[in-house]
Structure formats: C-alpha cells, structure tokens
Amino acid sequence: MHFRDKNLIPIWDKIQDGKRLSEADGLRLFQTQDIISLGKMAHFVQKQKSGDGIYFVLNQKIEPTNICVLACKFCDFATKAGKLDAYEMTIQEILRKLTPEIHEVHITGGLHPDWKWEYYLEMLRQIKANFPNLDIKAFTAVEIDFFSKKFKLPLDEVLRQLKDAGLRTMPGGGAEVFSERVRKRLYSSKIGAKTWFEVHKLAHRMGIPTNSTILYGHIETIEERITHMIKLREAQDQTGGFLTFIPLAFQPGDTGIKPSNQFTSAIDDLKMIAVSRLMLDNFPHIKAYWVMLTEEVASIALNFGADDMDGTVGGERIAHDAGAISPSKLAKDQIVKIIKDAGKIPVERDVYYDPLNLHCQSVIGKIPYLNSVSFYQYFEKRQYKILPVSPRRMGILAEAQQIDAGLFSLVDYMRLKRDLEMLPFCIATRDQVKSVMLFSNHGWRDLDGRTIGITDDTATSVKLLKILLESKYGVKASFRRMHSGVNDYSDYDAVLLIGDEALKSNKFGLGGFELVFDLAREWYEWKKLPFVFAVWAVKKSLPAQQKKEIAALIHDSLETAEQRFDDLGKLHAQCLGLVPSETLEYLEGFNYRIGERERAAMEEFQLLLTKVKTESV
Ligand code: SF4
CATH class of the missing domain: 3.40.190.10 (Periplasmic binding protein-like II)
Structure with a gap:
C-alpha cells in the first residue's frame, strides 16, 4: 500500500494486526482525502470476510400502508388517513405482489392507527401458506415497539407471535442516527437508541437475526456517525445477531431539511461504506443499498468494502417517494452483470445469507x-x-x-x-478439536430419547455425533436442524455447534448448558485415531x-x-x-x-x- 495520507499508516497497521479501530481512527478515516487507500483497506477486510463473493437476493418490498401515526420530518412517504395519496393493502393485494421465484419479502410501512394485531399475524401466515419457500424479513424496531404499546403486549410476546406466524429476520430501519440531538430535531416522537437496541437484542436472544442501518447525509455530524457505529459494534459483541449494516443515504425530497437536489456525494457514500467496513469488524456484511446509492455508486462500493447489493427490490416506495433516482426494480441479470463487472462472484442468497446459486x-x-x-x-x-x-x-x-x-x-x-x-x-x-462441540445438560447415556439441536452448517459432525451416540454409547436421540447464528436454545436438551461458533462458545460458554463435549476427543478416546x-x-x-x-x-x-x-x-x-x-x-x-x-x-x-x-x- 502506498499512502498519500500518511495518517492512515497506523490505522493500516492496526487493521493488519486484527486490532479494533478507535473513535479517533474512525474520524481520521472520514477526514482523509486519500479515498483510494481508504477503499483498499476496506476491500482488504471485505475479502477476509467474504472472499470474492457479493451477495444479492431476489426480493420484493412490501409497504402495506403509508398511513402513519407519526410524522418524522425526514419522511416523504407517510401520510394521514383520508388524504388523496393514502393507501392500505389487503392481504390478498400483498399476496398478488409475490411470486414463487423470489426468496425474501421485506415488509415495512407506516404505523397504522386502526389495524388490528390479527391483520399482521395473518399477513405473515398467509404469505408462508402460499409461498412456503419465501422467507419473511419484516417490521422495524419502531413497528415492533408500536405493536407492543398499541396491542398491550410485552415486546417478547410480540416477537414470539410474529416468529410463530413466519417472521425469520428483521430489517434494520428506524435506527436513523443514534443521537438525541438529531432525534429531537428530526423525529422526536420516534423511539431512540435505547428502545431500538432493546428490541434488536431481544430478537437476537429469541433466535431472530436482524439487520442495522444508519441514515446519513442530513444534519448529523461525522462524530455522530462514528458513535452510531461504535454502539452497534458493542451490541454485536454482546449478541452476535446482526447480519448486515446498511448505510442509507438521505434522500432530501420535499422534507425541507436540505434542498431537494442536494443528494449525498458519491465520495461521501463510498467513504461511508468503507469506514463502516473498517469500524464494524464484527459484522459479517456491509450492504451497498443501490436503491439509495444509485446503481453506479453501488457498483464501485463493491470494491470499497460492501459485499452485499441487497436485491431486485421490486415495489420499493419509501426512498422513491423521497426522490431516489434509481430504477424501482433492478433485474436479476443486471445485478449479476454489475457484480461480475466489479470482478466478483454474484452469490444469490437467502434471507440468512446462505448461498443458493x-x-x-x-x-x-x-x-x-x-x-x-x-x-x-x-x-x-x-x-x-x-x-x-x-x-x-x-x-x-x-x-x-x-x-x-x-x-x-x-x-x-x-x-x-x-x-x-x-x-x-x-x-x-490429533486428539481434540475445540470446534466441534456438544453443549448439553445431560451426560452421553442420558441423552437417550432427547432432542439435540444441530447447526444447519454441519454435514460430517452430525453423523459423527450420531455414531458416537448409537455405536459408542448405545443411545438414540432425535435431531432438529437450527439455523446457524443466533438461536433460542431453550427447546433443546443439547446443541451441536461447529467451527467458529463452537470455538467461541467453548471459550466463553453457551448459556443454559452445563456440560461440554469435544467430539474429536470422544472419537480419539474410542478409536485411538485422528x-x-x-x-x-x-x-x-x-x-x-x-x-x-x-x-x-x-x-x-x-x-x-x-x-x-x-x-x-x-x-x-x-x-x-x-x-x-x-x-x-x-x-x-x-x-x-x-x-x-x-x-x-x-x-x-x-x-x-x-x-x-x-x-x-
Ligand atoms: S419514518 Fe416511519 S415512523 Fe416516521 S413518519 Fe415515516 S413511516 Fe412513519
């Protein structure tokens, strides 16, 4: 690396040593004019995390209504009941927008004053009943908090009922900027950072991975952007449940916050992507949300730290109502072409980022x-x-x-x-492995007839576990696949984890389980073989x-x-x-x-x- 800005050299040393960047490092990265070096550093980290893969999903955005009890100043989408532009979708209308080939439906919308709780649950149930292979990513923390208050249900009960109805992951919207100063000026009636994190951490504990965002390019300062990222990084250290971070470029529209033609600059957008990749060292993915960035900037971002292009995003209205100039849907072939042109592998994914094609x-x-x-x-x-x-x-x-x-x-x-x-x-x-581990509340022979959760990632380890149970200990247990990442383990008598997840849980413990067995050690003690x-x-x-x-x-x-x-x-x-x-x-x-x-x-x-x-x- 040849740095024009020599101030970046100590930061690069830290990155190569795997050390965490400080607030001051983040500020220096935003201040640099050496954009190319910034992009190269972010690309280095991107490659460590995702190799050459760039993820995208065939998805459909559903915004069931634009009627909202709030009136956030930056929002050009929301309106009130009775206004000419107000709309409400029935469940049938929502179903008509979906097709079997899409993998993810992304549902967010206004906070409707009159809809019943049953409507939301039925919406998810009907989607799953009609499109069993479609995964549902739905409802921001703002909506979850609204449901809890309106329907007088505790937050965990709201999430539990939505999960039972088919919710798989949650979007990251509603975070805006974790700054009380900005909140008071632009969205004073909306939840602040405390509630946003409370909802997301609760979702993680209940086995619902979530996403996260920042809305930048309005009145926030660079310091507030960095504080926002550090808060997310700390939360991720605690739960590990965030899948991706999505910088959302502010669309001025008719909000009056900025002139309607004053979009964020491409340089600011690319800096935002690169700095987030470098600051959020514990986040698996950074998204270049082309709907707000434009196709052109998003394609450069794929070499500036972003490893996710979102998807085809049919039906998006929120950003477009605010004047986003991107097309309202990007065809799959076009996404594949953009990713290939950036020299990367187009990876069609599901809602959990598992590759499908x-x-x-x-x-x-x-x-x-x-x-x-x-x-x-x-x-x-x-x-x-x-x-x-x-x-x-x-x-x-x-x-x-x-x-x-x-x-x-x-x-x-x-x-x-x-x-x-x-x-x-x-x-x-050789003897033990430390990264193929059974976390259990029962000894081997006591596992007879019990339920073991097995990570979705395993192919060989689960068969080794079955052999150990049946041939070494003479017991039979039943297995249930769990998605890798955050999970609610309370339904299981034991869980099998592999790889990094197991390594980490082996070191720090896995809540709810007292015993830990290393499968390789069990095998070695039995067969005296690697x-x-x-x-x-x-x-x-x-x-x-x-x-x-x-x-x-x-x-x-x-x-x-x-x-x-x-x-x-x-x-x-x-x-x-x-x-x-x-x-x-x-x-x-x-x-x-x-x-x-x-x-x-x-x-x-x-x-x-x-x-x-x-x-x-
Ligand atoms: S940003 Fe969300 S909560 Fe605020 S007015 Fe718009 S739709 Fe309503």
Whole structure:
C-alpha cells in the first residue's frame, strides 16, 4: 500500500494486526482525502470476510400502508388517513405482489392507527401458506415497539407471535442516527437508541437475526456517525445477531431539511461504506443499498468494502417517494452483470445469507472457519475466485456443479466421490478439536430419547455425533436442524455447534448448558485415531493441468502457513475473542495432510456410517 495520507499508516497497521479501530481512527478515516487507500483497506477486510463473493437476493418490498401515526420530518412517504395519496393493502393485494421465484419479502410501512394485531399475524401466515419457500424479513424496531404499546403486549410476546406466524429476520430501519440531538430535531416522537437496541437484542436472544442501518447525509455530524457505529459494534459483541449494516443515504425530497437536489456525494457514500467496513469488524456484511446509492455508486462500493447489493427490490416506495433516482426494480441479470463487472462472484442468497446459486464459473470454496486459514493465500496470486461457504452448503453447491474445488466436508466428499477427486490435504484432528462441540445438560447415556439441536452448517459432525451416540454409547436421540447464528436454545436438551461458533462458545460458554463435549476427543478416546472432518477435492472434469495447479497452490499456501501460524488469521481470531497463544495452539492442533492414520480413520468412519441410519440428518 502506498499512502498519500500518511495518517492512515497506523490505522493500516492496526487493521493488519486484527486490532479494533478507535473513535479517533474512525474520524481520521472520514477526514482523509486519500479515498483510494481508504477503499483498499476496506476491500482488504471485505475479502477476509467474504472472499470474492457479493451477495444479492431476489426480493420484493412490501409497504402495506403509508398511513402513519407519526410524522418524522425526514419522511416523504407517510401520510394521514383520508388524504388523496393514502393507501392500505389487503392481504390478498400483498399476496398478488409475490411470486414463487423470489426468496425474501421485506415488509415495512407506516404505523397504522386502526389495524388490528390479527391483520399482521395473518399477513405473515398467509404469505408462508402460499409461498412456503419465501422467507419473511419484516417490521422495524419502531413497528415492533408500536405493536407492543398499541396491542398491550410485552415486546417478547410480540416477537414470539410474529416468529410463530413466519417472521425469520428483521430489517434494520428506524435506527436513523443514534443521537438525541438529531432525534429531537428530526423525529422526536420516534423511539431512540435505547428502545431500538432493546428490541434488536431481544430478537437476537429469541433466535431472530436482524439487520442495522444508519441514515446519513442530513444534519448529523461525522462524530455522530462514528458513535452510531461504535454502539452497534458493542451490541454485536454482546449478541452476535446482526447480519448486515446498511448505510442509507438521505434522500432530501420535499422534507425541507436540505434542498431537494442536494443528494449525498458519491465520495461521501463510498467513504461511508468503507469506514463502516473498517469500524464494524464484527459484522459479517456491509450492504451497498443501490436503491439509495444509485446503481453506479453501488457498483464501485463493491470494491470499497460492501459485499452485499441487497436485491431486485421490486415495489420499493419509501426512498422513491423521497426522490431516489434509481430504477424501482433492478433485474436479476443486471445485478449479476454489475457484480461480475466489479470482478466478483454474484452469490444469490437467502434471507440468512446462505448461498443458493453462484452465477460464476471457477469458484474455489473456502470453509469460513479459523481452522482453514492455512490453505488459501496463494490462490489470490493466481486470480482464482474464493467463496467462504459453510461445509454443508459447499456440498450442496458442489452437487449442483457450482464449485470447482474446495475443502469438502468428509461425508460430502464420500457422497460426491463420482464427481470429485481427492487431493492429499485435509482438516484432521490429533486428539481434540475445540470446534466441534456438544453443549448439553445431560451426560452421553442420558441423552437417550432427547432432542439435540444441530447447526444447519454441519454435514460430517452430525453423523459423527450420531455414531458416537448409537455405536459408542448405545443411545438414540432425535435431531432438529437450527439455523446457524443466533438461536433460542431453550427447546433443546443439547446443541451441536461447529467451527467458529463452537470455538467461541467453548471459550466463553453457551448459556443454559452445563456440560461440554469435544467430539474429536470422544472419537480419539474410542478409536485411538485422528478424525478427518474435511478433505480437499477438485472436480474430476477439470483439466489435468488445472488440478495440478490447484494442488500446488494448496501445498505452497500450507508450507508458508506452517512457518507463521502465530501470525495467521489475526483478524479472524480477534473477532472470536481469541488471544494469539490460543490461536497458535488451535491451528497447531490439526493435521493438514492425509497420511496413513488419516486414511485408516476415514475407512473406520465409513464402516461405522453403514451401521447407523443417518439419512434423517
Ligand atoms: S419514518 Fe416511519 S415512523 Fe416516521 S413518519 Fe415515516 S413511516 Fe412513519
């Protein structure tokens, strides 16, 4: 990096060391004129988090009404009942706007003075009944708080009933800027930061991931933007339930706050994206919301820290009523083209950011956990495109022929052997693993007949768990898939977590569970063998030269990594709360090459697999 602004050098040092940026660092980033260096630093962090992937979703925005009991000064969308522009949608009208091919419906709107609670619940139920594959992201914290007060229900009861009716995630709107000064001037009747965080943290505890926003470019100061981000970062440290952060550029419209043609500048928009990527080190995603940024700025933002383009967003009115100049719907092909033109992988996702389709060839899959950091650094030098993806998803994408090579979960490799060729590299434990853990309130033999929650990410670990339960301990439990990330574990007698989630919970504990079992240790004490969780494989159909090149890149990456485990994955480990000695001990605890003992372990596992029925998991 060659910095024009030398003030950025200490910040870059911190970023490379995985250290958290301070408020003063944030201010310096906003003040810099060295936009290119700012973008490059943000892009570095973006690549660590999302590789070359840029996410988008086929979605539809539904704003059921613009009638609102409030009148926030910056809002050009809301109106009062009886006005000419007022509208109210029936559930049938909402259903008519949806189609089976979309994956997400995003519902927010005015705070209607007369609608009944049952209307909102029925809206979600009917959407799920008519479109079972569609996920519902609905209702901002402002709406949740409104429902609670209007219908005299505690906040957790509002969320519980909405979740039962089909709510999966919540949008991040209503945050505006966490500043009392701004709130008093622009939206004094609306909830402030305290209630916004109360609702979101409660949702996280109840297993509802949420999103977060900032509305910038009106009367807020740069200091207030930074404070806003730091508050979000602290909340994320506590719950881990935020999926993405979405900077929303203010659309002046007829609000009178700014002249109607005074939009935020492209430079300010790009700075906002880049600074958020750098400050919000514990957020998985940063969104370039093209509806407000415009298509052109959003496409540059994909190399300035943003890894999410939202989606097709049919039916959006709030920003357009305020004068947003973007088209009201962006076709899927156009989104794919924008992402490809930015040199990235267009990843069609679901509401939880799980990849559904990759619109790109030659993708190398990367297990997004700390234990796989050793394998990838040389790929970038050869212009391969890398996508972090959970083990189970990687198997699904490989089956659909969308991944050329990757570190596959062992059972997926076994299942797809016909199409995949194994390379001599793996993730195998020596004795314990620390990142495939069963958190339980019962000893192994007491798990008979009980319910175990299993993370949606696992492919091999869940089968290992079943083998241990049935063949080692002679008990049978039932399994239920949970989505990875925040969950309400109160329904389970035990839960199986893997990867970073398990590593973190192993260190800091998982509320509600007293016992912790390491599956690799259980296996080792039983079989006196390592356990192979994942193996490298390439598509058989790839040209021989390419297979050779991929194997050489893994080999070279590994050779280098083994010399500097203490330096590897600093940013990654810091987000997990690990100190360098813990990271070193963890990374040194694996075998990364397939030898005789690893082969014997795989054969033993395969044999045991045939003896227990694992189809149901
Ligand atoms: S911003 Fe939301 S709460 Fe405020 S007036 Fe507009 S619709 Fe109503």
